[in-house]
Amino acid sequence: MVxxxxxxxxxxxxxxxxxxxxAILARLARGESSVTELAEPFDxxxxxxxxxxxxxxxxxxxxxxxxxxxxxxxxxxxPLKDAAEWIAHYRAYWEKQLNALEQYLSExx
Numbered sequence: 607m608v609x610x611x612x613x614x615x616x617x618x619x620x621x622x623x624x625x626x627x628x629a630i631l632a633r634l635a636r637g638e639s640s641v642t643e644l645a646e647p648f649d650x651x652x653x654x655x656x657x658x659x660x661x662x663x664x665x666x667x668x669x670x671x672x673x674x675x676x677x678x679x680x681x682x683x684x685p686l687k688d689a690a691e692w693i694a695h696y697r698a699y700w701e702k703q704l705n706a707l708e709q710y711l712s713e714x715x
Contacts, residue, residue, distance in 0.1 A: 614666065615692060618685045621665035626650070627658050631667060634681035641677045 621627050630644055645655040659679065662668035666685045671678045 614685060615689060617665035618667065618689045621661050621667055622689070624658065624661075626655075627662055630655075630658060630662065631681060631686075634668065634679060638678050638680040641679065644679060 622631075626648060629647070633639060633644060633647075641652070641655065641659065644659070645652050648655060659668060659670070663670060667682055668679050669682050671680075
């Protein structure tokens with residue numbers, strides 16, 4: 607198995623645990639957006655959205671560029687790829703275990 611940084615995986619999964627942050631990432635997957643545009647669909651304050659964006663930045667899932675007074679954000683997908691690979695590794699492990707259990711149960715009946 608590829609060695610992943612525990613801290614980076616923890617930050618990624620922690621960031622993905624919140625539905626607002628997942629919605630922000632889904633929006634950014636369609637392309638770059640300003641902070642104000644990202645905040646539009648949510649019934650929360652702009653400072654609350656900024657806190658969510660800082661969590662995503664800390665996890666390496668979002669990059670911000672300042673253009674005058676406008677902050678533009680875009681998705682950084684590498685941490686998502688690492689998390690998907692980590693999940694795939696354990697999925698293969700558990701599928702193997704469950705297949706062995708299924709075979710054992712079918713042979714014992």
